[in-house]
Amino acid sequence: MTTTTANDMGAPAAADEAPGFRQGNHQGAVRACDTTGLPVCLTAQLFIKLNAVLAVVFLLVGGVAALLVALTRWPSVHLLSAEWYYRTLTLHGLNMLIFWIIFMEIGILYFVGTTLLNSRLGSKALAWVSLVLMLAGALIVNATVLIGKADVLMTSYVPIQAHWAFYLGVILFAVGALVGVINFFVTLYIARRDRTYVGSVPLVVFGATAAAIIATVTLLHGAVVMIPTFTWAVGWTDQPDAAWYRLVWWGLGHQSQQINVCAMVSVWYLMGTLTTGSKPLNQAVCRGAFVLYILFINLASAHHLLVDPGVSAGWKIWNTSYAMYLAVAASMIHGFTVPASVEVAMRRKGFNKGLFGWLFAAPWGNPGFSAFFFSLVIFGFLGGITGVTLGTQQINIIAHNTLRIPGHFHTTVVGGTSLAFMGLAYYVVPLVFQKEYPAKALARIQPFIFAAGITIMAVAMSLAGSAGVPRRHWDIEFTGAQFSAGFDASAHLMMGFVGIGGTVAFTGLLIFLLLTVWAVFLGRSNAGKPMEQWAANAATVIQREHLTDHDEHKTPGTMVLVLLLLASFAVYYFANWKALADAWHVR
Amino acid sequence: MSHQIPADDWFKAPSGGERLWIGLALAWCLILTLMMPYWHFKGKQNSTGEAYRVAPADFAERVNRFVAANTVGEDKGVAVVAPPPGTDVYLQAQMWRWYPVLKLKRNQTYRVHISSLDLNHGFSLQPLNMNFQVIPGYDHVLTLTPTSSGDFSIICNEFCGIGHHLMAGKIIVED
Ligand code: HEM
Ligand SMILES: [Cu+2]
Ligand SMILES: [Cu+2]
Numbered sequence: 001m002t003t004t005t006a007n008d009m010g011a012p013a014a015a016d017e018a019p020g021f022r023q024g025n026h027q028g029a030v031r032a033c034d035t036t037g038l039p040v041c042l043t044a045q046l047f048i049k050l051n052a053v054l055a056v057v058f059l060l061v062g063g064v065a066a067l068l069v070a071l072t073r074w075p076s077v078h079l080l081s082a083e084w085y086y087r088t089l090t091l092h093g094l095n096m097l098i099f100w101i102i103f104m105e106i107g108i109l110y111f112v113g114t115t116l117l118n119s120r121l122g123s124k125a126l127a128w129v130s131l132v133l134m135l136a137g138a139l140i141v142n143a144t145v146l147i148g149k150a151d152v153l154m155t156s157y158v159p160i161q162a163h164w165a166f167y168l169g170v171i172l173f174a175v176g177a178l179v180g181v182i183n184f185f186v187t188l189y190i191a192r193r194d195r196t197y198v199g200s201v202p203l204v205v206f207g208a209t210a211a212a213i214i215a216t217v218t219l220l221h222g223a224v225v226m227i228p229t230f231t232w233a234v235g236w237t238d239q240p241d242a243a244w245y246r247l248v249w250w251g252l253g254h255q256s257q258q259i260n261v262c263a264m265v266s267v268w269y270l271m272g273t274l275t276t277g278s279k280p281l282n283q284a285v286c287r288g289a290f291v292l293y294i295l296f297i298n299l300a301s302a303h304h305l306l307v308d309p310g311v312s313a314g315w316k317i318w319n320t321s322y323a324m325y326l327a328v329a330a331s332m333i334h335g336f337t338v339p340a341s342v343e344v345a346m347r348r349k350g351f352n353k354g355l356f357g358w359l360f361a362a363p364w365g366n367p368g369f370s371a372f373f374f375s376l377v378i379f380g381f382l383g384g385i386t387g388v389t390l391g392t393q394q395i396n397i398i399a400h401n402t403l404r405i406p407g408h409f410h411t412t413v414v415g416g417t418s419l420a421f422m423g424l425a426y427y428v429v430p431l432v433f434q435k436e437y438p439a440k441a442l443a444r445i446q447p448f449i450f451a452a453g454i455t456i457m458a459v460a461m462s463l464a465g466s467a468g469v470p471r472r473h474w475d476i477e478f479t480g481a482q483f484s485a486g487f488d489a490s491a492h493l494m495m496g497f498v499g500i501g502g503t504v505a506f507t508g509l510l511i512f513l514l515l516t517v518w519a520v521f522l523g524r525s526n527a528g529k530p531m532e533q534w535a536a537n538a539a540t541v542i543q544r545e546h547l548t549d550h551d552e553h554k555t556p557g558t559m560v561l562v563l564l565l566l567a568s569f570a571v572y573y574f575a576n577w578k579a580l581a582d583a584w585h586v587r
Numbered sequence: 588m589s590h591q592i593p594a595d596d597w598f599k600a601p602s603g604g605e606r607l608w609i610g611l612a613l614a615w616c617l618i619l620t621l622m623m624p625y626w627h628f629k630g631k632q633n634s635t636g637e638a639y640r641v642a643p644a645d646f647a648e649r650v651n652r653f654v655a656a657n658t659v660g661e662d663k664g665v666a667v668v669a670p671p672p673g674t675d676v677y678l679q680a681q682m683w684r685w686y687p688v689l690k691l692k693r694n695q696t697y698r699v700h701i702s703s704l705d706l707n708h709g710f711s712l713q714p715l716n717m718n719f720q721v722i723p724g725y726d727h728v729l730t731l732t733p734t735s736s737g738d739f740s741i742i743c744n745e746f747c748g749i750g751h752h753l754m755a756g757k758i759i760v761e762d
């Protein structure tokens with residue numbers, strides 16, 4: 001690897017006010033990417049690598065826990081004891097939703113803040129502080145759970161109490177993440193100050209900034225709820241109010257899902273560009289949709305409290321509608337603009353046949369593309385539709401705490417965000433780690449396996465939940481309970497599919513983990529030459545000449561897809577109102 | 588490209604299919620928003636969140652008075668309580684049981700007070716699949732009208748410790 005300063009890269013100086021990078025203004029040690037020519041800050045590169053490796057380690061821990069939990073909920077396997085089921089579920093939720101996702105997101109922030117803005121990383125010291133705090137927090141949490149001192153599940157609703165070390169770990173992790181986010185803002189500031197670029201930030205940076213803003217608000221909620229809980233667990237203060245805890249905890253818990261959405265959508269735009277050369281149709285629309293996320297995320301986190309006591313119907317409805325639906329509109333807009341930009345890119349390459357010729361010709365053999373596109377479809381068709389429906393104030397009565405809820409979020413944060421991040425990894429490893437993936441054929445089918453498994457599992461969870469099967473529950477036969485209870489054969493069958501789908505998804509996850517770990521530690525270096533292309537056909541173009549304007553904005557295929565989405569949405573939504581109408585009357 | 592600095596003239600009004608879709612999305616979101624107030628006034632199933640602060644010991648006391656006044660029998664050692672229609676009904680959640688067994692009349696309305704003596708619990712009525720959160724310190728009042736008869740089970744669907752999956756109670760509805 002050759003280290004050069006930006007000045008040596010010899011890019012022609014642009015006219016002073018023309019939008020673009022100002023090569024000479026990069027203040028750090030930098031290398032030019034051998035594939036894209038983009039400047040990679042070497043400090044940022046180090047921390048992107050460290051964060052990504054840790055993310056993958058926690059994904060492994062969470063993944064093993066996932067398999068064990070799924071096999072326990074499969075009635076004819078019923079693997080773990082009750083104690084270990086709840087403990088393993090606690091581990092799964094925390095390692096996946098918090099550690100895997102947030103380590104990855106901090107890495108993404110470092111990447112987009114530096115490489116896409118031609119900047120150096122804000123502060124190396126802050127990056128270390130962030131990393132060490134996050135790692136320490138994650139280790140403390142895992143240790144406390146594993147020795148059986150925190151069987152409280154991820155949400156740890158007071159008055160259930162864990163050992164104080166558990167809350168300390170969560171606080172350390174959150175503070176570490178906040179420091180990482182601050183480092184991103186410092187990077188943005190430095191790039192502006194040093195004029196490393198002129199013009200508006202790229203769309204991907206814009207989306208990541210939206211995620212970072214939401215993350216700041218979220219992590220502050222985390223501090224507000226976790227600090228008094230920690231002091232209570234140590235014995236210094238009284239127990240926080242149980243309802244207050246739920247309210248503020250979901251200020252953390254729900255908004256952090258909005259970070260994931262923002263980060264995922266930014267990754268969609270990036271992957272669309274990397275794998276098909278797509279370009280946003282209308283930057284103003286895409287950016288406007290990100291702004292809607294920032295403005296209308298659910299500050300009150302109401303839709304986890306829709307059947308709670310002590311919060312009024314008016315409050316629930318207001319918070320659900322104003323907060324959610326403009327953010328929903330934003331997701332629907334991205335759901336159009338992302339595939340539409342791919343459609344335009346593919347049509348311009350000549351794949352112009354019929355409504356969907358562009359889609360069939362897309363680079364499905366490129367795991368970066370397939371992971372991204374499955375993520376888009378699963379998130380939109382399954383995650384979005386179920387999320388809005390379950391989050392409808394009254395419909396929540398027939399959904400709250402049933403398996404419909406994990407059925408929903410395994411199509412958002414797993415089939416959506418996690419799968420998109422896997423797609424990203426297929427580029428991060430060759431471009432940032434400068435290592436080639438082994439067994440590329442296996443990598444090519446990995447997104448298919450994971451997407452299929454998660455879809456089967458999530459749909460089965462949703463159906464079992466519609467029959468009333470609770471989430472977080474060890475024995476739906478209620479063996480030994482005072483009164484008999486239980487579910488019919490079809491619900492049991494669905495729980496079987498939860499186990500089967502979960503096992504398939506785990507297989508997909510394991511392939512991803514093994515290949516990635518292999519590539520990172522033992523993979524062939526590609527330093528000094530461009531990465532090996534995932535798909536050989538013309539569909540993979542990384543650098544394309546600037547496309548001409550709006551003349552070819554015909555996207556009939558995407559239009560059909562989104563109309564299909566809207567129709568499914570309406571059917572599912574009103575079917576749920578119908579089901580609700582059959583329930584007992586209640587006010 | 589989405590990763591590059593855009594040309595200066597990037598600010599444009601949406602056009603074509605994009606504009607159509609934004610219009611449809613906003614219209615759909617308006618329908619979503621209106622459905623909730625509509626159901627609040629016209630629908631029969633709502634969670635109003637009516638609740639009062641209550642100390643767990645006080646709630647337990649109200650439950651005991653309620654049971655003493657209205658017990659009509661016993662089922663598996665647990666009092667079966669048949670309150671007069673239209674009155675206040677108490678249901679106590681505790682690790683890991685629902686107390687007492689309620690015997691209600693179809694198409695009669697009751698004010699059902701639910702609270703917990705210890706942790707969060709989840710009131711989950713099966714096989715109807717109606718679910719409400721139960722929080723210690725809060726008396727959650729459901730104004731409930733059973734519209735079908737038979738035996739129903741109450742399970743717990745909020746994690747409440749190692750015996751969580753053993754928590755099952757019963758509601759009997761007679762015609
Ligand atoms: C191989 C992939 C995965 C499988 C097979 C899987 C399976 C499961 C199962 C069976 C449950 C238990 C539901 C219950 O019993 O209540 C669960 C819960 C959960 N999963 Fe996953 N999962 C996977 C990946 C993920 C990922 C990547 C994330 C987050 C990014 C995630 C987040 C969660 C959360 C937050 C819960 C709820 C934990 C709780 O109730 O406290 N899962 N998962
Ligand atoms: Cu319980
Ligand atoms: Cu429980």
